[in-house]
Amino acid sequence: MPRSPDAVVRWLKDHGKQLLPDAIFLSLLHRKQIGRFPKLFRPTTFNEKILQRSLRPDPRYGALADKLAVRDYVRAKVGEKHLVPLISAPTVFTREVFDTLPNSFVMKANHGSSFVEVVRDKSQRTFENLQLLASQWMSTDFYKNARERHYRQIQPRIFFEDLLLDERGQIPADYKVHCFGGRPGRPMMFIVVISDRFGNNTRGDVYDAQWNHLDVGIGPYARSATPPPPPENLELILETAAVLSEDFNYVRVDLYAPNNNVYFGELTFTPGAGVVPMRPDRVDFEWGRLLT
Template sequence: MPYPSHAIVQWTKDSAKQLLPDAVFLSLLHWKRIGRFPKLFRPTTYNEKILLRCLRPDPRYSALTDKLTARDYVRDKIGEKFLIPMISAPCNFTQTIFDMLPNSFVMKANHGSSFVEIVRDKSQCTFEHLQFLVSRWLSTNFYRNARERHYRGIQPRIFFENLLLDEHGAIPADYKVHCFANRPGRPVMFILVISDRFGSNTRGDTYDAQWNHLDLEFAPYLRSTRPAPPPNNLELLLDTAALLSEDFDYVRVDLYAPTDEVFFGELTFTPGAGVSPMRPDCVDFEWGRLLK
């Protein structure tokens, strides 16, 4: 049976995109999503400077973006207690590995974004389902998605962590702390809170370090109509982000803060690959002035 014409057209487009040089690919994607071509030689906006990082990454980025090797950095920097307990990081996923997993856990891959599978009850999950995800994740070349070059240095692996739950038995909010070290002392910090990330009412709200709810939306997240109360451990969360970011002029530190604890999620040096719309657009320029 011949392939439908629309499938052939899409395959042709996708193949053509892969042939584009990284700078051209990202410039076109920036224009498509942001609405203007990036100034690569004299970047001024936040997205332009992030895009340039994708093309010229710091040599440290690969090891610190790898969710497994980043644990060593966190352990040395702030201690083991800030790491989500690890269950297993097998070289191969087998039935035996599956059988040894506890009743609840989280399966992740180390080499990209959104490789997350939450299992609350293993009796409702099958080895074949997870094996399918593992095969798909490990065969994904995440660098090809948005040409973030430091991802090329990460060897794909899967791993299993304890499932974190808040006091209500829900998946805790994701605190993405943007840290700009453009002054002595604690960096300028903005906290993007992703709530109900795996539910039907996902929201993204941005706060400053004093927990003022900012008029800012990061695509694709919608802003809540009402601000959430600050976490009880806000100061510990900010102190943790500051310590993990102190070796860089900018990094986004992703943390979880269930109950009174703080746990490390990941370090992100090129959020949105420099093609993430910000509303209002003027914030793209304001944050650009904070980023060296």
């Protein structure tokens, strides 16, 4: 069936982008998302320094951005109790694997962002449906999305974890702890709390380590009109993030904290691929000064 003229134009644009060198691709993407061209050789803003990391990643980033391989690092740093229980990490997702899964679980892929499928009731899903989704994930070269070069080191793989729920039976909030090291004692930390991530009222609130609700917005999330109180285990969240970040001058440590526990989510060295709008814009420069 012949393509429409609009479809042909979109195809040419998409394939033309893939031919651009990484630095040019990232500069254009930064201009589109942030509103200015980045200074890649002498970066000053947070986003610019993250772009520089994407182009020249630390050799450690690949293994630690791998959501399966990083479990060994977390286990050595803070212990098994902070890992979400792993159900299965098959080399191939087959019907036999599906049949052995419990009634509720989370299916993930290890090689990028947003490869997450929550299954609350397995009887309402089919193997074919999940296999199709897994195949789409496995065929995605995440590096091509935003040229984060360390993702090229990761061999894609599907895995299954326990479904974490809070005391209300809901998906727990995601605590994204931005840790700026390079100074004595604990790193400077800012906590971005993403609530109702899989619902219809997703919110993103930014706090400092003393749980002051900051007038800051990051990415597409709206702030809560009435921010929630600090979690009872805030100190454990901060301590866990501090230990997991101590080997780096900056890393974002993602954690979950249901029912007074703390579970590891991921380590992110190039959050938002360095093209995330920050509101007000001065925060991009302030965080850039913290990332030494």
